[in-house]
Amino acid sequence: ALSDKLESVFKKLRGQGVMTEDNIKEALREVRLALLEADVNFKVVKDFVERVREKAVGTLVLQSLSPGQQVVKIVHDELVALMGGDEDNSLDLAAKPPVSIMMVGLQGAGKTTSCGKLARYLKSQRRKPLLVPADVYRPAAIEQLKTLGRQLSMEVFDSQADQKPVDICSKALKYAELSGFDTVIFDTAGRHQIDDYLMDELVHIREAVEPREILFVADAMTGQEAVNVATGFNDRLGITGVVLTKLDGDAKGGAALSIKAVTGKPVKFVGLGEKLDALEVFHADRLVSRILG
Amino acid sequence: LLGKKQIDADVLEELEEILITADMGVKTTVELIRTLEQRLKRNELGDGEALKAALKQEISDRLAQVNSDLDVSAAKPFVILVIGVNGVGKTTTIGKLAAQYRRAGKKVLLAAGDTFRAAAAEQLEIWGERVGAEVVRHKEGADPSAVAFDACKAAVARDCDILLIDTAGRLHTKVNLMEEMKKIRRVIEREIPGAPHETLLVLDAATGQNAVSQASLFKEAAQVTGLILTKLDGTAKGGIVVAVSHEFSLPVRYIGVGEGVEDLRRFEPQQFVDAIF
Numbered sequence: 001a002l003s004d005k006l007e008s009v010f011k012k013l014r015g016q017g018v019m020t021e022d023n024i025k026e027a028l029r030e031v032r033l034a035l036l037e038a039d040v041n042f043k044v045v046k047d048f049v050e051r052v053r054e055k056a057v058g059t060l061v062l063q064s065l066s067p068g069q070q071v072v073k074i075v076h077d078e079l080v081a082l083m084g085g086d087e088d089n090s091l092d093l094a095a096k097p098p099v100s101i102m103m104v105g106l107q108g109a110g111k112t113t114s115c116g117k118l119a120r121y122l123k124s125q126r127r128k129p130l131l132v133p134a135d136v137y138r139p140a141a142i143e144q145l146k147t148l149g150r151q152l153s154m155e156v157f158d159s160q161a162d163q164k165p166v167d168i169c170s171k172a173l174k175y176a177e178l179s180g181f182d183t184v185i186f187d188t189a190g191r192h193q194i195d196d197y198l199m200d201e202l203v204h205i206r207e208a209v210e211p212r213e214i215l216f217v218a219d220a221m222t223g224q225e226a227v228n229v230a231t232g233f234n235d236r237l238g239i240t241g242v243v244l245t246k247l248d249g250d251a252k253g254g255a256a257l258s259i260k261a262v263t264g265k266p267v268k269f270v271g272l273g274e275k276l277d278a279l280e281v282f283h284a285d286r287l288v289s290r291i292l293g
Numbered sequence: 294l295l296g297k298k299q300i301d302a303d304v305l306e307e308l309e310e311i312l313i314t315a316d317m318g319v320k321t322t323v324e325l326i327r328t329l330e331q332r333l334k335r336n337e338l339g340d341g342e343a344l345k346a347a348l349k350q351e352i353s354d355r356l357a358q359v360n361s362d363l364d365v366s367a368a369k370p371f372v373i374l375v376i377g378v379n380g381v382g383k384t385t386t387i388g389k390l391a392a393q394y395r396r397a398g399k400k401v402l403l404a405a406g407d408t409f410r411a412a413a414a415e416q417l418e419i420w421g422e423r424v425g426a427e428v429v430r431h432k433e434g435a436d437p438s439a440v441a442f443d444a445c446k447a448a449v450a451r452d453c454d455i456l457l458i459d460t461a462g463r464l465h466t467k468v469n470l471m472e473e474m475k476k477i478r479r480v481i482e483r484e485i486p487g488a489p490h491e492t493l494l495v496l497d498a499a500t501g502q503n504a505v506s507q508a509s510l511f512k513e514a515a516q517v518t519g520l521i522l523t524k525l526d527g528t529a530k531g532g533i534v535v536a537v538s539h540e541f542s543l544p545v546r547y548i549g550v551g552e553g554v555e556d557l558r559r560f561e562p563q564q565f566v567d568a569i570f
């Protein structure tokens with residue numbers, strides 16, 4: 001773990017009073033390595049290590065902590081601050097119902113499953129969500145969401161694969177208004193941020209349903225490209241938050257740091273399993289401990 | 294002389310950034326950069342261009358060493374088991390492989406071995422219709438080993454050339470799911486001696502260093518014999534395949550370059566390396 005590596009780096013610092021450029025150089029190298037090994041993006045790591053350096057240099061070596069522990073504390077606190085600390089990352093549902101939520105992201109990230117999980121979560125919060133399958137491309141995608149709806153005893157809009165996604169979404173929103181649903185969750189097809197036609201489709205859907213939340217669903221095992229993908233979705237469409245999936249594996253999840261660093265948008269939920277009850281509200285300190293582990 | 298040293302250091306830093314951002318991983322990047330540094334010390338390399346060329350050659354050599362084509366004529370029915378973590382593209386890749394073998398006039402059978410995920414069997418059935426391959430499936434919640442068993446029996450009885458067995462996505466850290474996969478393998482082995490003749494681990498090109506952990510545990514549990522790298526039509530470079538291929542001696546059989554039935558290509562080490570640089 002990083003704390004152990006920093007302990008040994010700082011054995012030589014024992015007895016010295018102040019952290020200097022020189023004596024923390026090696027420590028910062030260890031911090032950089034730890035973050036790169038956690039799949040945090042190269043440029044994000046560079047900026048972050050620079051911030052740690054600024055915070056550390058000139059600080060007195062405290063009596064209560066070893067220098068290694070002190071650097072770990074600075075790194076830990078800076079990472080938590082980067083991830084939004086204890087800023088409000090709750091869902092924004094403060095609008096006249098029905099409130100729309102769009103789920104977007106790369107192929108296979110976990111959008112459809114997360115739609116089901118979110119519907120279950122909202123139901124537990126006494127809300128009445130409508131699930132809308134708007135992926136007409138992937139074989140049996142509509143059937144997949146309908147199956148999840150059946151498992152939850154929740155209604156799924158009856159989309160057909162020969163319809164246009166924008167039309168499905170407009171019709172579904174009208175249906176939700178007429179039938180008393182207070183939330184609408186739109187499942188969209190996975191797509192690359194460089195696919196202009198499909199990114200335009202998302203913009204058209206956004207214009208049609210005016211969502212309160214556009215959640216970018218990202219796989220926790222994503223590597224360096226998380227930056228380009230998240231930037232692409234955010235610049236083109238504007239995301240309001242992130243769902244980080246498959247955190248029940250052993251991926252460090254550094255992609256979450258990268259995504260927050262470049263978009264500024266908070267992680268709102270984490271997926272912790274394949275079942276529909278495996279969704280939790282995001283806690284920054286838990287992810288940070290996992291990355292520094 | 295000092296000037297050259299500084300230029301070399303700058304070039305190495307640039308190359309390090311290229312390698313890391315291509316998802317080569319810290320370990321592989323450090324190894325490759327060290328190799329270049331040693332060659333620099335021995336005055337084997339001239340300028341920045343020579344450094345880059347040497348690096349590209351080193352990477353494509355590593356990939357070429359392990360490279361080998363999949364020969365499905367080696368057995369009949371030739372049984373291919375497809376495994377990997379959730380959402381990487383197993384089912385879609387099976388559809389593409391089936392199409393390729395159908396185009397070659399082969400009789401292909403598909404097994405819907407994912408009995409857990411919503412509409413998994415339906416997804417594979419649509420692929421079967423698209424490519425002209427029959428699909429063996431059970432109800433959702435059935436025992437995946439039972440599906441594998443029936444599919445093996447059917448592949449022999451129907452005189453199929455190829456049997457492709459789909460499995461549910463599973464995280465390599467879930468012991469019970471890895472045990473389930475081992476059981477599927479045992480059932481296949483018992484039913485058709487020598488099978489599965491190929492066990493393909495599917496990796497998503499956007500995956501970071503977790504791919505190494507995936508490959509390690511999947512290889513140990515299921516004797517993986519080949520890799521598929523998907524979603525290379527995105528912006529991810531798939532650099533993790535270099536470490537995985539090298540460390541576990543696994544050839545990359547195919548790459549996925551899209552969601553359509555034709556979007557499967559043979560893996561070309563040189564093209565792959567060129568795309569990174």
Ligand SMILES: Nc1nc2c(ncn2[C@@H]2O[C@H](COP(=O)(O)OP(=O)(O)OP(=O)(O)O)[C@@H](O)[C@H]2O)c(=O)[nH]1
Pocket residue numbers: 105106107108109110111112113114135138141188189190191217245246247248270271272273274278379380410462464
């Ligand atoms: N272990 C685990 N698996 C997950 C999680 N979330 C989703 N999955 C699995 O990931 C796979 C992909 O999930 P989907 O919901 O189909 O992903 P998607 O983003 O809708 O995929 P496309 O529509 O094809 O882009 C499925 O096997 C899910 O069961 C999670 O938090 N943990």
Ligand SMILES: Nc1nc2c(ncn2[C@@H]2O[C@H](COP(=O)(O)OP(=O)(O)OP(=O)(O)O)[C@@H](O)[C@H]2O)c(=O)[nH]1
Pocket residue numbers: 107108138190377378379380381382383384385386407410413460461462463523524525526527548549550551552556
């Ligand atoms: N762009 C692109 N998308 C791909 C590729 N391969 C698969 N996909 C997409 O990735 C998503 C997931 O594919 P699946 O075949 O369902 O993946 P899987 O591994 O079977 O998923 P689970 O069974 O849920 O674990 C789908 O939207 C596919 O269309 C590829 O090479 N390129």
Ligand SMILES: [Mg+2]
Pocket residue numbers: 111112113135141187188189190
């Ligand atoms: Mg989906």
Ligand SMILES: [Mg+2]
Pocket residue numbers: 383384385407413459460461462
């Ligand atoms: Mg599948």
